[in-house]
Amino acid sequence: MTKPALLLLGLALAVPLPAPAQEGEPGAQSPGGTIVVGSKNFAENRLLGEVFAQLIEAHTGLEVERRLGLAGTEFCFEALRTGSIDLYPEYTGTGLVTLLGEEPTASKFDALATVRAEFLRRFDLHWLAPVGFENSYELAIRADLARSGERELRTISDLVPVAPTLRAGFGYEFVERGDGLPGLADTYGLSFANVQSILQAPKYQAAAAGAVDVIDAYTTDGRLLVYDLLVLEDDFGFFPPYEAAPLVRGDTLERHPEVGAVLGLLGQAIDEDRMRALNLRLQEEHEPIEVVAHDLLRELELLPGDVEMVAPERQPRDSGLAAYMWSRRRELSTYTAEHIGLSAAALALGILFAVPLALLLDRLRTATSEAMIRIIGMSQTLPSLALFGFLIPVLGVGVVPSVVALWIYSIFPILRSSCTGLREADPDAASAATALGMTEGQVLRRVRLPLAVPTIMAGVRTAGVITVGTATIAAFIGAGGLGQPIIAGVQLVNIQQILSGAIPAALLALAADAVLGALGKWLRPRGVGP
Amino acid sequence: MRLRGVSKVYPGAGSADEVTAVDGADLEILEGETLALVGESGCGKSSLLRLLNRMEEPTAGDLYFGDAELSTFEPTALRRRIGYVQQTGGLLPHWTVKRNVGLVPELLGWPKERRLKRAEELLRLVGLPAATYAARYPRELSGGERQRVAVARALAADPPLVLLDEPFGALDAITRADVQQTFMRLRASREQTAVIVTHDLDEAFLLADRIAVMRRGRLLQTARPQDLIDRPADPYVGELLDRAAN
Numbered sequence: 001m002t003k004p005a006l007l008l009l010g011l012a013l014a015v016p017l018p019a020p021a022q023e024g025e026p027g028a029q030s031p032g033g034t035i036v037v038g039s040k041n042f043a044e045n046r047l048l049g050e051v052f053a054q055l056i057e058a059h060t061g062l063e064v065e066r067r068l069g070l071a072g073t074e075f076c077f078e079a080l081r082t083g084s085i086d087l088y089p090e091y092t093g094t095g096l097v098t099l100l101g102e103e104p105t106a107s108k109f110d111a112l113a114t115v116r117a118e119f120l121r122r123f124d125l126h127w128l129a130p131v132g133f134e135n136s137y138e139l140a141i142r143a144d145l146a147r148s149g150e151r152e153l154r155t156i157s158d159l160v161p162v163a164p165t166l167r168a169g170f171g172y173e174f175v176e177r178g179d180g181l182p183g184l185a186d187t188y189g190l191s192f193a194n195v196q197s198i199l200q201a202p203k204y205q206a207a208a209a210g211a212v213d214v215i216d217a218y219t220t221d222g223r224l225l226v227y228d229l230l231v232l233e234d235d236f237g238f239f240p241p242y243e244a245a246p247l248v249r250g251d252t253l254e255r256h257p258e259v260g261a262v263l264g265l266l267g268q269a270i271d272e273d274r275m276r277a278l279n280l281r282l283q284e285e286h287e288p289i290e291v292v293a294h295d296l297l298r299e300l301e302l303l304p305g306d307v308e309m310v311a312p313e314r315q316p317r318d319s320g321l322a323a324y325m326w327s328r329r330r331e332l333s334t335y336t337a338e339h340i341g342l343s344a345a346a347l348a349l350g351i352l353f354a355v356p357l358a359l360l361l362d363r364l365r366t367a368t369s370e371a372m373i374r375i376i377g378m379s380q381t382l383p384s385l386a387l388f389g390f391l392i393p394v395l396g397v398g399v400v401p402s403v404v405a406l407w408i409y410s411i412f413p414i415l416r417s418s419c420t421g422l423r424e425a426d427p428d429a430a431s432a433a434t435a436l437g438m439t440e441g442q443v444l445r446r447v448r449l450p451l452a453v454p455t456i457m458a459g460v461r462t463a464g465v466i467t468v469g470t471a472t473i474a475a476f477i478g479a480g481g482l483g484q485p486i487i488a489g490v491q492l493v494n495i496q497q498i499l500s501g502a503i504p505a506a507l508l509a510l511a512a513d514a515v516l517g518a519l520g521k522w523l524r525p526r527g528v529g530p
Numbered sequence: 531m532r533l534r535g536v537s538k539v540y541p542g543a544g545s546a547d548e549v550t551a552v553d554g555a556d557l558e559i560l561e562g563e564t565l566a567l568v569g570e571s572g573c574g575k576s577s578l579l580r581l582l583n584r585m586e587e588p589t590a591g592d593l594y595f596g597d598a599e600l601s602t603f604e605p606t607a608l609r610r611r612i613g614y615v616q617q618t619g620g621l622l623p624h625w626t627v628k629r630n631v632g633l634v635p636e637l638l639g640w641p642k643e644r645r646l647k648r649a650e651e652l653l654r655l656v657g658l659p660a661a662t663y664a665a666r667y668p669r670e671l672s673g674g675e676r677q678r679v680a681v682a683r684a685l686a687a688d689p690p691l692v693l694l695d696e697p698f699g700a701l702d703a704i705t706r707a708d709v710q711q712t713f714m715r716l717r718a719s720r721e722q723t724a725v726i727v728t729h730d731l732d733e734a735f736l737l738a739d740r741i742a743v744m745r746r747g748r749l750l751q752t753a754r755p756q757d758l759i760d761r762p763a764d765p766y767v768g769e770l771l772d773r774a775a776n
Contacts, residue, residue, distance in 0.1 A: 426622075428616065429622045431616070432614065432616055432620030432622075432680075433633070434585070436609060436614055436633055436637070436684075437607070437608075437609035437611075437634060437637050438637060442637070446622075447622055450624050451624060525623075525624035526624065526667060527623050527624045527625070527668065527670075528624050
């Protein structure tokens, strides 16, 4: 078999690689027995998602696919609305203000009634029974600043006069949301010396280190128990009530009414104190979410006696990174396989698209070609989250939009190098071949394309390394990969967890570089190059 | 091959003016002769050569190949019947010497056996024993060896006409003399017509039966070397000859 034929075969094999990860694709498309559970990307929401998943697994015959840690409210809601997931834990206040765009209300009963009626009417989405706790926003200030000299701050109103001297560190959503900083600033006339956007988890460390003075906290955040912070009373009652509840698609409940019944078991089962303690286990003890979820369901006596979870091995605290990674080897090898699958599929599609496009542009050989390459080049500059923002309404969440996003990033390096390679491949040889009677097609196939291979492969190599490096973003939309432990680790401030994803990801990028380098060497025609 | 009133004008690109490379050329290339096109760089001699195998199309005038108008020949089929050697870089770097030599036979669909036999024969003729050279790649050859291969390639399918564009111009003096000798030996043994473009008048005198002198796109005189010396038709021709003599 010739080298090009072998290469094509390899590409063809690479494309279906991520097939295992595609099993149990979005629930709406697989009427069989699969429920896809999503969650947002912070500890409590992930935990609730895992609790829902385990409960459904224990009490129904349904398979559960987890897409936990989707990057934010919008991503979760879009994924649910478009049927990529069947349910996720949401908060009534967020539904009311952020998703419906309504005015905040002080009554949790009003809030629940409104979101129930409106979500059903507009989206055919159902709010099931709230699980019992409210998780509202709160403002917390470093205790040493709350009580310094004669000053004693108890309420947000007390904060107003001193706020202009203070630095705030707020969550990304909080800074933007109507029920966050903008509304709060309006209601109290509050303004800070400066406001920085920080992820939920590192905020506490930033406050402890004295880098920020005031942060937004969640009522149920376990870290309020450990860090020296004072929660300021919302004396104007600005923050709307945020009751946590499962938000489920109507067609899912129609197909599997048992899901509604089972999740109903959690109604009013978890109060604020319990939730805070659970969050603390995740945030400070770094216990695996699966274990904490399982323990909770046991305590609530919601698991049939015979259900034993296949839990990851419990990790003695403060053991080394190697031991941690060894204990998580099963997950990590799955993540690695997903990572390779996503990258290989995207790169293969990139090659199959960009090289023929380069041939086409080479044939046109006009100013349009150059303009087109530039336009495609701009795709490189799209931030990944913005790209997902465009893709999710069309493609949902999971493997497909991830591969598409990575594919888009892979096109430009391959296209650029292919065009350069074709243009600069020994013009003397090409013109002599023409002068001796080769047709244009023969010159392309027998002379210019083979001579362009080293340059094309250099672009493929670049694209490969970029793709493997970028594939960590797939975890933002539930496609797994090594971004999963990285993002989860960032949210839980678990350095070991971050490294357990980052180190293999870096090694994979190096391996991709080496493999594609060797492939380029193998494909390089004899008589050409170094 | 005959040319009547042939002109080639390149349209100006951007602010550049259009360029008249060949201006009303009348020329008859006689069967079996070696004709040298000489002149300074940019005088249009290469453009004229490239009109002969339709690598360029004339802006005006008529070309005949035998009795038929050149434009009636399909360009790729025509080029397979016309040998071509360019100054440098014409070999395909990713093909071995023997495959390079067998390029035109391959395009013509000769069976592999015959192609190889032919390649070996030609390599021997240009002084490169096949046993040593056939499997090499162009980059493993010296400049002189490469041009020998290029000449062998141009002759591989026994074309009635061979075009050579400064074929030995990039070689050092000693190598050039050597390859020129080989070329003359080859020429002596066959009936092919050859047109060779060169800026080197000595080379033209050495190799050519007739010499055509070009200046600024115009053909000033086409004559035997001795006639050129005895009866220069243009002051420039005399000037050129004087310069070469010095």
